[in-house]
Amino acid sequence: MPGLSFIAPTTIDEAVRALASAPGLAKCLAGGTDLLVQLRSGRSRPELIVDTKRIPDLIGIRDAGDHFVIGAATPGASISACAPLCRAWPGITEAVDLIGSQQIQGRASLGGNLCNASPAADSVPAVIAARATCVVAGPEGTREVPVEAIVTGPGQTSLKKGEFLVEFHVPKPAPHQSDAYLRFIPRTEMDIAVVGCAVNVTLGERGVCRDARVVLGAVAPTPILVPEAAEALVGHWLDEETLARLDAAARRASKPITDKRGTIEYRIKVAGVLARRTAAIAFKRAGEC
């Protein structure tokens, strides 16, 4: 039987070297709430597992002036307990808080949620909507890329051999900027989004939307940024007409599949509904801060 090696390096360089020199498949391990399940089911058969949790940069949340730094392996429970982050981006922290259960939250990380590359990952739409970037370390040094550049398809990322995610940089909100995230699941928890939607808006004079980012999850091979949906909002109040345009734009952008979790028709319809409901929350929050 093929063996499975495990290492837990304490520096970024050590991790990069191990990942880059592994002859077969090498996987990072953060909380393991995706990876362990995949190992058990045989869906992933790595030869090397590199635990990232001992590398100091990967754990914790820092205030870096104009942005927050979130270590890629920081558990969800720490993220939702971080008061300044919750105030700044309630949509992001609520999205993180939706992942799994309390037990899962003790482990599940933002980096794992992103790099697992599920189209339905809950934290990803809100993080993209906030124009966050991530720092990627690799054999050729580090690079900073927008979060939306990481996931390329279901289970697929743009990370090259030897590369891994170190941290997220999340800009701080401008005045009257806030966000929201909603997902639809058949149950109330412990489920996978049938549709997810993040809306991030900045309001100007008299509550008119100045800037917006709308991101949909689970309706395409990757989470998708929907500029048409943002355009439906910018320059407008959130009235019935705006909501209808937003709904239509969200539907048009949705290219879902029919699977055991929902049909094409259902997902498209709910994408429009969620876009409206999420926007209403984001506008209300932005108006209040």
Add this chain to the structure above:
Amino acid sequence: MTFIGKDLKVVGTRPIRPDGVDKVTGRANFGADMTMPGMIWGKIKRSPHAHARIKRIYTEKALSLPGVKAVVTAADFPDIAAEEAFAGEAIMDFRDLSRNCMARGKVLYDGHAVAAVAATSPAIAEAALDLIEIEYEVLPFVIDVEAAMAEDAPLLHDTLFTQGVEPKPSRPSNIAKRINFTKGDVEAGFREADHIIERRYTGKPVHQGYIEPHACVAAVAADGQCMIWSSSQGHFMVRQYCAHLLGIDISNIRAMPAEIGGGFGGKTLVYLEPVALALARKSGRPVKIVMTREEVFRASGPAAGSVVEVKLGAKKDGRLTAGEVVLKYQAGAFPGSPVGPGCMCAFAMYDLPNASVTGYDVVCNRPKVAAYRAPGAPNASWGVESCLDELAIELGIDPLSLREKNAARDGTKAVHGPTWQNIGYAETLAAVRAHPHWTAPLGPGQGRGIASGFWFNIGGESSAAVHIAEDGTAAVATGNPDIGGSRASIAMMVAEVLGIPVERVRAIVADTASIGYTFLTGGSRVTFATGMAATEAAERVVEELKKRAAMMWEISPEAVEWRDGMAYPAGPNAGAFEPLSLGEIAFRSARTGGPISAELSINAQGAGPGFGTHICDVEVDRETGAVKILRYTAIQDVGRAIHPAYVEGQLQGGVTQGIGWALNEEYIYDGEGRLDNPGFLDYRIPVASDLPMIDTVLVEVPNPRHPFGARGVGEVPIVPPTAAVANAIYRAAGVRLRDLPMSPPHVLAALDKSDG
């Protein structure tokens, strides 16, 4: 002796569950917790095909993998002849059971066991599975019940000819059995009706969803004596089935009960135990097999999926004149769906002068169905209780009045035969009318539904032994695995009879060598039947205690009275003696004839039928189709609640499973006939936050055949929820759902259709 109507000290109170601490602290030993010196690990190779002929099985490579100790296939089991086995609430055939444990000739569903290995580690066993090569000839398959009934459907068994049709068919069929019975004159009944309604309701198979996967350890000694530890609803059943399937004398098998993490009917048969025994026999080592959740879904359970056609006729005032149902049940790969009980339950709650009931037991390429709480009844009531609601709406009568008008009462002759006595259905309806929930105001987008349910409950063979210890404490041993708190209720009944606090009585589950034969834990029978055995054993102990006191006082036993755990002289004529406590008598038992104990084996008759009525409030999100359960009240005649908290727990659990059945649970098959959702992520049982607190009302119409008046309570509560939810959805959103599950996409599609 009867305790009904007496002033009781223990029965009816809510002491702490004796097995509770072990279970919440993780000390309890469940099926997978057993280990033995020298033990090795078994794994099962399963079919990837829905239907295929097994042409060859190559085991050589697996056997040559270091660490592999044995491989078994059907060739290692006797090819046994057809013979009926009574298995709790379902009939099954030993030949089918054998072929379900290990496929012979053909595989009949995705997940069907084809071979098994035992190796020195789970990883080696897993790797060995990949080395077993099987040549299949893939055959056409059929998944759904009506497709399987079609003339040209792929046949699962060419030996299966429909029973119950005349003349005997000349061609094999997937319809294993047709049942039909009638009462009165159905045609005349419909002619008499002012209003006739005819509808069709469908439901998907659902899994029992017990949290503990099947698990066992089997060991075979050099002299052929076998031990089996496993989690099941009946270790006597495990012993009997293993003996039969492997050709071993029953006396050479000792089956030990593990704690059981849920069964709900799904652990009333064997899957792993015979395979583990065969591997143990071949390898000479104890073998442990534990199913994964995926295996549980692909190869065990579920309850039958069904199509139910209902026709009802009524007078303008709501009085039913005739009813007709046709029930088509999926049996899975082998005959034996619970369509029989389904047929009997369909109209059991109503005083229906004219009725016709027809049922079909249909095989298809799915796992063989297993019992699930009131097997067959939820399917039938899903149809009848929904249709009654539709009738109520068309007649402009409220659904509670419609049920009151037609409810079966004492003296009513049920459509399936019996004349009801001492039943409490009308009492549950009266309790609905009196309950504040029935008249509580509802908000916009909200609706309220009701539905009723019935289950027979059973008695049967039970043994119990009561032993008095030297200090006057007591132990009671029975042969029933404790699933729903039976140790508590058995200990309480014994404590009541002995007149001592329940903390001084320990209830244990004894293995097959340590207590008389006891039929499995199923059919809501344990508190009734085994409780009866334990009560009578305790009464014998009391008689013995009186005899011992009489001996010590040198008076006649008739002159001794037993009260509050003490012997008293029966009256002034008996003599003036200080009362003797149980402890004092026990302490001196060596001098009065030896240890004090009694063991009793009975075949309990007179299980009281159970009836319940539920009220459900829902809110429907018209944009997403999501249904939220706002409030739920389950009302049930329980005879006598021995431990009311555990009775309430049974009602709440049944309702929860029923709501899961109603809203989200379903088996999803892909185009190749493979199960696409074999896990709790996509097989959606309700989570705690999906449900409100489920309120319960215990109506107590005592069952005169039980010493305390108890009836079975565990199965009735799963019967009403599907229709209660659908009826509430109709009133909340104006759409009638007739296909289960009523999941958000289905509800939204129905709403869109009604809007468009």
